[in-house]
Structures are given as structure tokens and as C-alpha cells.
Amino acid sequence: AEESEPITVTNFSELQGALEATEDSVIQVSGNIEMTDSVIFENKVTLELTETANITYTSDTCSQLYLIMLQGGSTLKMAQGSSVTMNGDADSQDANRDWRAVYSNGDMTVEQFEGSITINNARGRALYANNDLVFNCPMAGTVTMNNQNGDNRYVYGICSHAGDIIFNQGIAETGKVTVDFGGGNNGIIAQSGNVTIKGDMAGEIDVQLGTSHAGIGIYAAQNVTIDSISGSVYARGGSSSGYAIYAAGGDVAIGSISGTVTGDCYNKIMENSQS
Numbered sequence: 001a002e003e004s005e006p007i008t009v010t011n012f013s014e015l016q017g018a019l020e021a022t023e024d025s026v027i028q029v030s031g032n033i034e035m036t037d038s039v040i041f042e043n044k045v046t047l048e049l050t051e052t053a054n055i056t057y058t059s060d061t062c063s064q065l066y067l068i069m070l071q072g073g074s075t076l077k078m079a080q081g082s083s084v085t086m087n088g089d090a091d092s093q094d095a096n097r098d099w100r101a102v103y104s105n106g107d108m109t110v111e112q113f114e115g116s117i118t119i120n121n122a123r124g125r126a127l128y129a130n131n132d133l134v135f136n137c138p139m140a141g142t143v144t145m146n147n148q149n150g151d152n153r154y155v156y157g158i159c160s161h162a163g164d165i166i167f168n169q170g171i172a173e174t175g176k177v178t179v180d181f182g183g184g185n186n187g188i189i190a191q192s193g194n195v196t197i198k199g200d201m202a203g204e205i206d207v208q209l210g211t212s213h214a215g216i217g218i219y220a221a222q223n224v225t226i227d228s229i230s231g232s233v234y235a236r237g238g239s240s241s242g243y244a245i246y247a248a249g250g251d252v253a254i255g256s257i258s259g260t261v262t263g264d265c266y267n268k269i270m271e272n273s274q275s
Contacts, residue, residue, distance in 0.1 A: 004025065004026075006025075006026040006027070006028035006048070007021055007025055007026065007027050007028065008028050008030065009027060009028065009029045009030070009033070010029075010030050010031040010033075011031070011033060012033050012034060012035055012036065015027075015029070015033060015035070015039060016039060018041075019039055019040060019041050019042055020042050020043075021041070021042075021043065021045055022043060023043040023044055023045070024043075024044065024045065024046070025043070025045045025046070026045070026046045026048055027041075027045050027046065027047050027048065028048045028050060029047070029048065029049045029050060029053040029055070029082075030050045030052045030053050031052055031053065031054075032054045032056070033053070033054070033055045033056070034056050034057075034058075035055060035056065035057040035067065036057075038065055038066055038067050038068070038069065039067075039068055039069065040066075040069040041069065041070050041071055041074070042071070043071055044070070044071045044072065044073035044074045045070070045071075045074055045075075046074070046075040046076075046077065046111075047068070047070060047074065047075070047076050047077070047102075048077040048079075049077065049078045049079060049082035049083075049084070049115060050079050050082060051079040051080055051081035051082060052081065052082075053078075053079075053081075053082040053083070053115075054082070054083045054085070055068075055083065055084045055085070056085045056086075056087065057085070057086045057087070058086075058087040058088075058089075059086075059087075059088065059089070060088070060089035060091075060092040061097070062092060062093065062094045062096045062097040063096055063097065063098070064096075064098040064099075064100075064124075065098075065099050065100070066100045066103045067084070067086055067099065067100065067101050067102070067103075068084070068101065068102045068103065069103050069104075069105065070102070070103065070104040070105070070108065071104070071105060071106065072104055072105055072106015072107050072108075072130070072131065073104075073106060073107055073109075074104050074108055074109075075108070075109045075110070075111055076102065076108060076109070076110045076111070076112075076113070076127075077110075077111050077112040078110075078112055078113050078114060078115035078116075078117075078141060079112060079114055079115060080114035080115065080140075080141075081114075081115065082114075082115030082116075083115055083116045083117070083118070084101050084102060084115075084116075084117045084118070085116075085117075085118045085119075085120070086099050086101055086118070086119045086120065086122065087120045087121070088119075088120060088121035088122040089121065090121045090149055093121050093122065093149060093150060095123070095150070095151055095152030095184075097121070097122040097123065097124075097150075098122065098123055098124045098154075099119055099122040099123075099124040100124050100125045100126075100128050101117050101118075101119055101124075101125075101126050101127065101128075102117060102126070102127050102128065103125075103128045103129070103130075104128075104129045104130060104131075104133075105130050106129070106130055106131050107129060107131045107132045107133075107134070107163065108129040108132075108133050108134070109134050109136060110127075110133070110134065110135045110136065110137060110139075111136055111137055112137050113135060113137055113138075113139050113140060113141045113175075114140045114141045114174075115141045115142075116141055116142040116143070116144070117141075117142075117143050117144070118142075118143075118144040118145075118146065119144070119145050119146065119147070120146045120147075121146070121147060121149060121150065122147060122150065123145075123147055123150050123152060123153070123154055123155045123181070123184065124145075124154070124155065124156070125154075125156040125157075125159045126143045126144070126145055126156070126157050126158065127143055127157070127158045127159070128156070128158075128159045128160075128161070129159075129160050129161070129163060130160075130161045130162060130163070131160065131161075131162055131163035132160060132163035132164050132165075132166070133158065133159075133160045133163065133164075133165045133166070133192070134165075134166045134168065135166065135167045135168060135169065136168050136169070137168075137169055138169045138170055138171070138172040138175070139167055139169075139170070139171040139172060139175040139203070140171075140172035140174045140175050140203075141174070141175065141176075142174075142175070142176045142177070142178070143157045143158055143176070143177045143178070144157075144176075144177075144178045145157055145178070145179045145180070145181070145187075146178075146180055147179075147180060147181050147182065147184075148180050148181075148182040148210070149182050149183070150181060150182055150183060150184055151182070151183035151184045152184045153184050153185055153186045154184075154186050155179055155181045155184065155186070155187045155188070156179075156187075156188050156189070156190075156191055157177040157178070157179050157188070157189045157190065158177060158189060158190045159188075159190065159191050159192070160191070160192035160193070162193070163192060163193060164192050164193050164194040164195070164196065165190050165192040165194075165195045165196070166195075166196045166198070167196065167197045167198060167199075167201075168198050168199075169198065169199055170197060170198060170199030170200045170201060170202065170227070171197060171200070171201045171202060171203040171231065172202055172203055173202040173203055173231065174203065175202070175203030175204070175231075176203055176204045176205075176206075177189045177190075177203075177204075177205050177206070178204075178206045178207075179206070179207045179208065179215075180208045180210075181207075181208070181209050181210065181212075181215075182210040182211070182268070183210055183211050183212060184209075184212050185209065185212040185213045185214045186214045186216075187207050187208070187209050187214070187215050187216070187235075188207065188214075188216045188217075188219045189205050189207060189216070189217050189218055189219075190218050190219060190220075191219045191220070191221075192219075192220055192221070193220065193221050193222050194220050194221075194222045194223045194224070194225070194250075195218055195219070195220045195223075195224045195225070195226075196224075196225045196226075197225070197226040197227065198227055199227050199228070200227065200228045200229070200230050200231075201226055201228065201229045201230070201231050201233070201259075202230045202231045202259075203231045204231055204232050205217045205218065205231075205232065205233045205234065205235075206232075206234050206235075207234065207235040207236065207242075208236050209236060209237050209238040209242075210238050210267075210268040210269065211238040211239060211267055211268060211269050211270075212237070212238050212239055213237045213238065213239045213240040213241040214237060214241045214243075215235045215236050215237040215238070215241065215242045215243070215263075215265075216235055216241075216243045216244075216246050217233040217234065217235040217243065217244045217245055217246075217261075217263070218233065218244070218245045218246070219243075219246045219247075219248070220246070220247050220248065220250065221248050221249055222247065222248070222249050222250040223247055223250035223251050223252075223253070224245055224246075224247045224250075224251075224252045224253070224254075225253045225254075226245075226253070226254045226255070227254075227255045227256075228254070228255050228256045228257070228258070229254060229256070229257045229258070229259045229261060230258045230259045231259045232259050232260045232261075232262075233245060233259075233260070233261045233262070234260070234262045234263075235262075235263045235264075236263070236264055236265060236266055237263075237264075237265040238265065238266070238267045238268060238269075239265065239267060240265060241265070242263040242264045242265045243263045244261045244262055244263040245261060
């Protein structure tokens with residue numbers, strides 16, 4: 001059977017109209033889209049953000065919010081220049097503001113990742129799958145959790161709740177994941193059962209905790225396996241526990257390191273090194 005034409009989306013109303021798209025439809029997003037509410041797709045689809053797609057959401061709400069929710073088995077494609085940005089009001093922020101930008105309630109496959117996902121002034125998760133999160137492309141874009149004024153716990157860049165994270169073509173030199181968490185703990189780039197990076201981790205992973213503990217670059221409940229690291233992995237705790245790479249219940253296996261892997265502690269408020 002011939003593939004159907006993509007469903008084109010250029011504004012928020014059209015995005016809402018595409019939520020009932022049949023299984024395996026391609027939702028092709030272009031242009032500047034200001035979202036005023038979250039959206040839930042009813043079937044597994046391919047969400048394709050073209051090079052002109054810039055999705056934004058700005059709010060002072062302090063509650064848990066999933067901006068774009070995909071069904072399990074969905075595919076994400078983000079071209080260079082595309083972006084998803086959630087902006088929280090800094091003055092009204094409290095610990096209940098727990099935001100997730102792009103979420104799948106099951107597995108998610110990433111076929112292109114050259115754009116950016118950013119959450120400002122909220123804790124939560126930028127790119128999040130309940131089960132396996134698999135990149136079948138170089139991770140060449142940027143993921144940013146900018147929560148300098150926040151407190152409480154849990155700020156994750158790329159996260160799987162109950163599955164594995166697999167980068168089948170490595171992390172490119174342009175690939176960057178940044179977490180800046182001012183007052184809380186558990187700032188982590190990748191959390192899952194297992195984290196596997198096939199090929200080279202040539203990009204930059206940077207976790208900065210201001211005053212609390214458990215700053216972790218790459219975390220797995222079981223094993224971390226990386227072919228090679230030519231880029232940098234850095235994690236700083238604010239009071240203790242700055243771990244670049246951490247495998248809670250298994251092993252860390254790295255084929256070679258020509259870049260840098262560093263964990264340390266420095267408290268922004270006290271302006272001194274910690275344990």
C-alpha cells in the first residue's frame with residue numbers, strides 16, 4: 001500500500017486537529033506554533049518537526065504538565081533548526097512545577113535529532129519515554145534543563161522511566177545535554193534501566209547542581225555501556241555526590257576515553273568545595 005501524504009501543521013489549531021490522526025500517520029510541523037495547552041495524540045504516529053518548526057509554551061502554572069504526549073511506538077524526527085521550548089515564569093515557580101516536553105507513554109524511536117528541546121524554570125524531563133527510548137540516528141541536537149532557581153528533586157534531560165536508552169549511532173560533536181538545577185537534588189542527563197551508546201560519545205554532557213546533591217551525568221539502574229568517549233561528561237554536586245557516570249546495579253563499560261569524564265562538588269551559595 002502507498003504511504004499516505006503527511007498531515008501538515010502550521011499553527012496550534014491544526015496541531016489540535018491532527019491529534020486523531022490514524023495509526024502511523026506522519027504529522028509534519030512547520031512554522032512558529034505557540035501552544036496554550038498540552039496535546040495528546042490518540043494513535044502512534046511520526047512527529048516530524050521541520051527546520052522551521054518552533055513550538056513554544058509559556059505559563060505560570062505550577063503543576064505537572066505533559067506538553068506533547070505520544071502513544072507508545074511513536075517516532076520523533078527533529079530537523080536542524082527545529083525546537084520545542086517550555087518557558088516557566090520564574091517569579092511564580094515552586095516545586096510543584098513539574099514539566100515534560102516530549103513524552104511517549106510507551107516506547108519511542110528517534111529517527112532524527114538535530115533540533116533542540118528546552119525547559120526553563122521548571123523541574124521535570126525534556127525528552128521522556130515510559131519504556132525504551134531508542135535513537136537510530138546520531139544525537140546531534142541539544143537538550144537543556146535550565147532550572148537555576150528551582151528546588152525539590154528530579155531534573156532529567158533524556159529519560160526512560162521503565163526501559164533502556166540506546167544511542168545506536170552515538171552522540172555527535174554538536175550533541176549537547178545540559179542540566180542546571182539551582183537548589184534541588186537528582187539532576188541527571190540520562191536515567192534508565194540500561195544506557196548504551198554505540199559508537200562515539202563526541203558531544204558534551206554537563207550537569208550543574210547549585211547547593212544540593214546527586215548531580216549525575218549518565219545514570220543507569222543496571223549497566224552503562226559506551227564504545228568510546230571523545231567528548232566530555234561533567235557532573236557537579238552542590239553538597240556531595242557529583243558522578244559523571246553511575247551504574248546503580250551493574251557495571252560501567254567504556255571501550256576507550258580520549259575526552260574527559262569528571263565528577264566533583266562545589267556549592268554556589270557557600271562558594272566552596274564539598275565532599
